[in-house]
Amino acid sequence: MTGDIRTLLARHLPDYRVRSIRRLGHGLDNLVYEVNDELLVRRSKAADPETNRQEVALLAAVRELSPLPVPEVVFADDESGVIAYRKLPGEPLDQHPVSVPERLAEPLGGLLSALHGLAPSELRDLAPLDVYPAPTLLQDAELDYRDVQGHVPESQRPLVERFLRETPPDEPRSLRFCHNDLGAEHILVDTATNSITGIIDWTDAAITDPAHDFALIYRDLGPEVFALTLSHYDLTLDDQDRARVLFYARCALIEDLAYGLSTGPRHYADAALTHLPWTFA
CATH class of the missing domain: 3.90.1200.10 (Aminoglycoside phosphotransferase (APH), C-terminal lobe)
Known part of the structure; x- marks a missing residue:
């Protein structure tokens, strides 16, 4: 599975050097990986391109609305159900x-x-x-x-x-x-x-x-x-x-x-x- 994450990173961030990937956790619907201690890559267990696009748009709206920091999307791969965010501190x-x-x-x-x-x-x-x-x-x-x-x-x-x-x-x-x-x-x-x-x-x-x-x-x-x-x-x-x-x-x-x-x-x-x-x- 980490190989798939590397492939997606190479596709969307071709100049990004991957030093480490580790599985961070999982929920009922998603798997989460940490890359270089600075990116979080969330992969849906059941990819739905429309759901992925909708979530990216929602996060953009929430970032404008929320007085507290929320994840910033770095890239999304709708077909594989992946969204990559910048890791927030804390x-x-x-x-x-x-x-x-x-x-x-x-x-x-x-x-x-x-x-x-x-x-x-x-x-x-x-x-x-x-x-x-x-x-x-x-x-x-x-x-x-x-x-x-x-x-x-x-x-x-x-x-x-x-x-x-x-x-x-x-x-x-x-x-x-x-x-x-x-x-x-x-x-x-x-x-x-x-x-x-x-x-x-x-x-x-x-x-x-x-x-x-x-x-x-x-x-x-x-x-x-x-x-x-x-x-x-x-x-x-x-x-x-x-x-x-x-x-x-x-x-x-x-x-x-x-x-x-x-x-x-x-x-x-x-x-x-x-x-x-x-x-x-």
Whole structure:
């Protein structure tokens, strides 16, 4: 596979000298390689030229919109489902926690103000509509929980099981442009300065419920950072919106726990268990 990456680099960057290629990681849909510690090459497991072109165009739009750094595309090869980006500085927050997470709240609030403040019609052709009914999410969470129940500390199981018996919240009244996967693994940070250096992985960006973006901040950084982020948010979240934030956070935590205990990296499960008390309290 690294041979294929070398071939693509030679085709699109003929004067670029490749000194090293290493596989950096993988997700459900993509493989990621690091080249010379300065480029990231993401290859889709199921290449779709139109999807590739759309993502490149979306990233260009997001770079104009976002107050935080986002990946800059160096080249794209639509037929092979490859996009190469300049590597942003910093480390993923999920594996490199900062000592003062409260300092992340203001830039996150600014980011979400910019994304959610955009009229969805402006990105209608680039960002898909993503509406997943709350009752279906709750059913999915219940199925995932059956698979992982034995890994949840016995003292914390009642918290999860009470949630799974509750009535899901009402559907959102309006949809906005969202990152739609703003977990700690997609927030790059400088741990020395407690600052955000970039927001990555916009493949799930969509027109959807803005509570989804806040939900992963709540799950991964806790209710205090969530509240501080809201204080720097230019739009309004009412009580119904906040109920959906908590609902999505809990569903997402159960999903991550199941993922980390099955096909995904174990640290997803470890983080889910660590964050369970504040997410379900």
